[in-house]
Amino acid sequence: MLCKVTVSGARRATRTLWLLVLVSLSVSICVCRASSSSLQEEDSAMENIDTEKKAEESHRQDSADLLIFIMLLTLTILTIWLFKHRRFRFLHETGLAMIYGVLVGVVLRYGIHVPRDISNVTLSCHVNASPATLLVNVSGKFYEYTLKGEISANEVDDVQDNEMLRKVTFDPEVFFNILLPPIIFHAGYSLKRRHFFRNMGSILAYAFLGTVISCFVIGLLMYGCVMLMKQVGQLDGDFFFTDCLFFGAIISATDPVTVLAIFNELQVDVDLYALLFGESVLNDAVAVVLSSSIVAYQPAGDNSHTFEVMAMLKSFGVFLGVFSGSFALGVATGVVTALVTKFTKLRDFQLLETALFFLMSWSTFLLAEACGFTGVVAVLFCGITQAHYTFNNLSPESQDRTKQLFELLNFLAENFIFSYMGLALFTFQSHVFNPMFIVGAFLAVFLGRAANIYPLSFLLNLGRRNKITSNFQHMMMFAGLRGAMTFALSIRDTATYARQMMFTTTLLVVFFTVWICGGGTTQMLSCQRIRVGVDSDQDNSMSFGEETERRSTKHDSAWLFRIWYNFDHNYLKPILTHSGPPLTATLPPCCGPLARFLTSPQAFENESQLKDDDSDLILTDGDINLTYGDITVSTDASGAHTSGGLVFAGATSDDLDRELAYGDHELVMRGTRLVLPMDDSEPPFTDPHHRLQM
């Protein structure tokens, strides 16, 4: 009886808490309103304007606005807890964040009326330039103004009318420069590297070729749509082919965060997971660079919207330059961090280590932006490098700390973006709802995704032994959700009519895909009869049955990959981490001193221990010896290091498979583990250095 009382008590308590949060949300909206109206009163009352007071009021207003978002996120967290608790799967936290955002947006738009701000009336001052800093002389006193941006002529009235709505509208660059980097870094840092590398060829094909195909298909279709609209007279402004292509680029960035969360929960086939996750991570990078190259397309002639080969080649050059530059920068800072953590004993002080890791990862972004590359892309490759090398050098505590830190940042940033999206549907000032364009866009997005997945899958299946079956293809087609990246790209510039129409349409595409496709994932999975409940490790050991057969195929198809693997294992890992064979074994003898200098003492230790304990290891752990059968072969090979040169050249890509599998154990995919609490199981091997990483 007591138990019953407390259970119903808990339910009532939950309801009370909900009420509490709702009340606090409305309080914060009221505070928001109050501080904005107090601003008005004082402004109109006082003739002698006190800058300090005004700045204070503006600060209070900003705090109140931010508070609305914090309350929205809190509400989302509490609701999503309830959903997880009851195992509702039809709505992901991002979808929920959008719903709450929409609700608050409606309240802000229609529920609150702020009287017209009189003193805020613009003092148009006719000058001949728009400098970054403007000094205004008000009866002898100088006030400093900073440039915020250009405003189109028809917006001038809005500026004065909707101060309140403008206040909750953030600078679009916030998304790109503050909220997106942690999300992208986390994606790179939590990449399941084993399955990623196993499917790397297909992932690269989908991400690069697929995104470009999708971009051009959508661009062409939209151009057709725009032409038609012009015929019908539904177009009120300019809309060029480059705009269509730009739209194609930004809408090609997929973000199946909802789908992946469900995949993770239901333990869907790992290869399908890897294909989807890898594609979505990389195509974000491709879409960013692609869109900036399209913007860079500027023919030299008078008409800036004709086709010109030189300008197109220049755009292509920009694409290659920016992508490779960002890639190189990201990898470079990752490598520097790995070196610093390897050669200092920073691991004795976990706080310093974590702080250094965080700062170095952040500096990648800043460095790339300062050099004119794309910070988001650099951060992605930095994350992958950090996970592959630096992570091994960190102390266990720092490994946990860094994972948890970026997991939290990712969670907060993602939900913030999605709730802002919901809000923007009603608070954004210059929406252009054009039904024809919207219908066209939905159709184009569908066809663009189809033109990406099906033809590429067909081509890839020609080379793949482990075919991408048709139900996998349908699932990938279905999982082409649009999310944070598409939004951030589309809100970045909403100055022209075309861009405003794109922004509105993009919002609707994101809403539709996240709610409908995201919510229907479980149905789609069962409809396509895709097996669930696959243990990724079990899957791995199962496939070892057909190992010899598979190896011969892989040997042929993945030669490039094998060369890289050998290089990584023999040179990069030993140089950048404490694991791997000593460089004295892998480098030619002439590099002796350098090799000794670069090799970590731990690597020598590992080696000598391996020599001593080889038989011991093999005898005591029979099952591991079975599963990881040919590790002992490579161990022997490394034992014979006096021969020098490429000892490991003969290692098969299955070695890599196993090594990466170990890495994945260390770095559990946290990003999507929200759906069900996973136990933080340690890798099943007690001392991996002696056995695997050697």
Added chain:
Amino acid sequence: MLCKVTVSGARRATRTLWLLVLVSLSVSICVCRASSSSLQEEDSAMENIDTEKKAEESHRQDSADLLIFIMLLTLTILTIWLFKHRRFRFLHETGLAMIYGVLVGVVLRYGIHVPRDISNVTLSCHVNASPATLLVNVSGKFYEYTLKGEISANEVDDVQDNEMLRKVTFDPEVFFNILLPPIIFHAGYSLKRRHFFRNMGSILAYAFLGTVISCFVIGLLMYGCVMLMKQVGQLDGDFFFTDCLFFGAIISATDPVTVLAIFNELQVDVDLYALLFGESVLNDAVAVVLSSSIVAYQPAGDNSHTFEVMAMLKSFGVFLGVFSGSFALGVATGVVTALVTKFTKLRDFQLLETALFFLMSWSTFLLAEACGFTGVVAVLFCGITQAHYTFNNLSPESQDRTKQLFELLNFLAENFIFSYMGLALFTFQSHVFNPMFIVGAFLAVFLGRAANIYPLSFLLNLGRRNKITSNFQHMMMFAGLRGAMTFALSIRDTATYARQMMFTTTLLVVFFTVWICGGGTTQMLSCQRIRVGVDSDQDNSMSFGEETERRSTKHDSAWLFRIWYNFDHNYLKPILTHSGPPLTATLPPCCGPLARFLTSPQAFENESQLKDDDSDLILTDGDINLTYGDITVSTDASGAHTSGGLVFAGATSDDLDRELAYGDHELVMRGTRLVLPMDDSEPPFTDPHHRLQM
């Protein structure tokens, strides 16, 4: 031999890494310079100003500037690692951050010459008001400008000259609204509550009375100094008595982070530690509110700098209102978080739990700011409440996560502020170095601290049984360092001549105290013969010898405290956390249903288990039974809950001591554990709920 090679190799490697970081720092400065000069070229070349391009350039510039600070912090981390590694104690990381900041400041000031920016020349536009938003009409196009602030007439030329230096100068509000809150929250969250509460009376006296005394002593002395300067003709501008008082308030905020780090490392007497830490935490709050009340002092008459009783009373009212409002808000959000974490099963999803905790703590700050209270003060009390209640409801993983998160934020923010301080010494544009004022300030700071510590200690010793000895007093006197809070308060407003002189002087006081007093802490400790190497737990069990004697004294002096303790233990803890006695036992029988509703099922469980296992617990753990002897007494008392009413009213404050001691075990003081790596030892009791918290 091999070992020798690798050791010297490691040393060489360290040197290489240093070089690397230095190179990257100079690269970032160069990038900074390059992007700023490219900005110039393009600007002067292009007549037709492209806003987009300009915004992009400005963004690149910002990235480069931020990169300088990231590199500075990285350099600080590497150096401090080396210092810790070699056990140098004369320089704390904050002092080091300042040194590096000064060096980079010198380079930026004298090493880099940016040509005069022509297009940035100000277009003074004579209007009659200074609205928050300004629209500028440039040949038909509208540009939006936002108000940044007022500039004094003599600065107008500087604005145009030193664009580069202005760029690395952050908006002063950044410190107060972004960097300070995590530092202050961390201080509250990591407060060693046992020793804090044991010395609460003294701490409150030092923090409230002491800060006010110090503020007025310094204010009066500085007023004398300013009068003298006026006589000698060394004063070039206005300097009123309120300015002097304001200076007294901001410079009274002590921040002995260096000293506390060394105390923690050397395990100095816990009471001294508690006194210093508690005082520094609370006097920050007092100083903030005090300074804002002084600013609020505005006599109604024509001369706004005369003495007026009503205005002073109003200022006093502001002080009380703002302080108590901030306190109430901070505690309220802490309580709400505790309730949410208690009544939902959020602990099953650690990420959600951590995110909620973070958001709620942040919302305290925003809510306080939006309501016109002081966010920093609210955040402090929120941190203490979270540590006291919410922390008990969190899952162990979230406990770790939240501690580590705020530890990292605190570390980064603190070092950022201190390196910025170093930088500001050379890059700040309106320094007013006045030797006489500076000498006067040093003297006043010294005397103000003395007038705080010695008289108050004398008075406190009249009531304290555990006297504050004279060497403790000297140590406290010596440990009056000034730090982040003083800096943030002084940089907040540097508009007038008086404020600029204050800012310059404050910087010098901070530098001197951090370097000289911070560096001399170990010498001072040995000079004052203060015992080190005291284990806080050992100290506790030692003092149990004189328990009966002590208890009688405490009983008399801490009656207020005891009432609070009983209230907290019987009502607040059971309502807000899963621990404590069931409310059904402590509330009168008429409140039965409410009590059952509010009491956590766990509390009932604890209770029934205690009844069953009482003898078991006492028999199996002899030593614990010895140390925590009279816990069993209070357990019995709670067992007899049928009597209702204030069962625990007779509990002595020693119970609290023990309970808090347990809390401290959970929440190891992370803020200062940087000096030596402490092992993350778990509390020595396997299941505390059954034994202690009950």
